[in-house]
Amino acid sequence: MQRVTIRDVAERAQVSTATVSRALSGAKPVSPAVREQVQRAADELGYAGNGIASALRRSRTDTVGMLVPSIANPFFTGLVEHVEHALQQVGRQLFLCSSRSDPELEAQRLRSLVARQVDGIVISPVHGSLSTPAVQRAAAELPLVQVDRYVTGVDSDWIGVDDDAALDLVMTHLAERGVRSAAFVSSQLTNSSTELRLAGFRRHAARLDVAVPEGHVLLGEYSIEWGREAAAGLIATAGLPDAVVCADDLIALGVLQACAAAGVAVPGDVLVTGFDDIPYSALSAPPLTTVHQPQAEIAAEAVRLLSRVLGDEPTAHDRVALRPTLTVRASTGG
């Protein structure tokens, strides 16, 4: 099955390849008669064009690469959906990759995206420092914006949520509910938002006079399993504090599950909060109080920042921190 090329179309329409190209892309005006002729020839042959050749010549692909730590995490898939939507508005496609939380794999994917000549990259880097060299290198080659998480020491735009403000909301809400001690369950401190959330937790706990007992800061990974494990540990050994603050919803869902399994009542015996407001946080038992992330805005802003760079006005790089909101549900008392 030999592919049909522009040359075949040109031959059949009795014009040059240049004219075919112009007639089909509209890059330069072509007389209506010829355009019609070319169009018919193309249709008859089922001409589809070779995007690779076109990309090589124009040195642009109208494609943006996106690299996230996990596509199993609904927070990221939500973000991806919105980014894809926003890109579609401006006539670009999304090339999605997952780094599976592995800096090595992430570096490889980044190289691959650069080699594939995507026009720009949207990335939520895996690791605060291990990711730096690869991100740095990619950012030097093409427009790059970081979302949600960021690595230090790379000169690029960033767009995400104000983690300190988010934990202010959470802790203030908990304090109002009478919480005097709290635990924090998160992933290893390997990236920016994780660090900022812990810092925010400590700062606002101190401010509001909420105790954080020894051994009540648990670091694992962003997953349901880790939430389950961490909560089971707390229940078995340390004794539960008044509240368990989780760094994302998956962890919180795991915590809820472990509480249910151990016969610990939420919110009766302990309050639980999450972060992200993924769709499933409204469906758990009990529904989860969580920090809502404005995904659509994050996505729109990411695309806007990228387009700005693509239109290459050499502007200074922005760091945009959006204000989060708190979605209060039954897990903190209802």
Added chain:
Amino acid sequence: MQRVTIRDVAERAQVSTATVSRALSGAKPVSPAVREQVQRAADELGYAGNGIASALRRSRTDTVGMLVPSIANPFFTGLVEHVEHALQQVGRQLFLCSSRSDPELEAQRLRSLVARQVDGIVISPVHGSLSTPAVQRAAAELPLVQVDRYVTGVDSDWIGVDDDAALDLVMTHLAERGVRSAAFVSSQLTNSSTELRLAGFRRHAARLDVAVPEGHVLLGEYSIEWGREAAAGLIATAGLPDAVVCADDLIALGVLQACAAAGVAVPGDVLVTGFDDIPYSALSAPPLTTVHQPQAEIAAEAVRLLSRVLGDEPTAHDRVALRPTLTVRASTGG
């Protein structure tokens, strides 16, 4: 920021571009000294190669495109993860697109994948008939395998689960629990698995003497919202049957939520089942009895089928239906 090309490397290493290409790709042997020299030059210049140019010349991209109806649905993201993993084993990358359940967008994405010269396509088509022309056209150009859903009248491999067997499991389980009447909540009958699941539901309900009252087959879409809406409708008007069988887990989660909101006890007043066994089906209140799909095997088989075609043995096309299993949880009585 002028990109560094193979010519730059050749110049610096004092060899021809041919040698650089061979040294770096290993396509033909090169003396150790020269290889070393080239490698150093490439490193020093930060040479990354141009995948587009390479793809044009070799007319392959080592990339497989995957097109799913939704990336917000955990069933598909699970599948995607496994496919990506399986592809990685054989040194290929995944280019992921979402058709957002829109045949129009799906056709566009397919064209775009073909234009981008992916080496093959894994697709779960949106619509049983509307998707046909586009899928047909793509399948004519390059290797294509369908997963989960399929369109009729296209000559390609398919791999998925045996929907009839799945509903046999569900209905038999329900009948054993004493269910004498059941409702079925699904999406519009616009694709193969949806149709097969409904057919299976009816067939096994009849076989087991389970009644399906008038108005107890509800067709909407695969989403939590629709499940909620459908269940609310049933509760408000028709009166609940003994069981509500759902065509996927998202719908079932919505049904559970609506039941909880209306004070209907599950499994006390009604039994509920799902389909897919997404991670969140274990976390709902109550946890969901559901059909487990062997995603890893589906993915592995899809990649295997694709590789077989890529290695172009012109084999007849396969239709592989894997046997599902039933994961029993509290929503059907514990």
Added chain:
DNA sequence: CGTCAAGAGGCAATCGTTTACCTTCAGGAT
């Protein structure tokens, strides 16, 4: 010492578009 083979590396064509630059032609201004 002559012949031959094999290994290493270079030359240049090629992949399929796009586009800078040129030619041609028609029509309007002078």
Added chain:
DNA sequence: ATCCTGAAGGTAAACGATTGCCTCTTGACG
């Protein structure tokens, strides 16, 4: 009648890698 202008379309040079084919060198063998 001459010149100019602009539109339409053609020619051919890129884009950056890969690779078929050729040359050159070196060493083994008779």
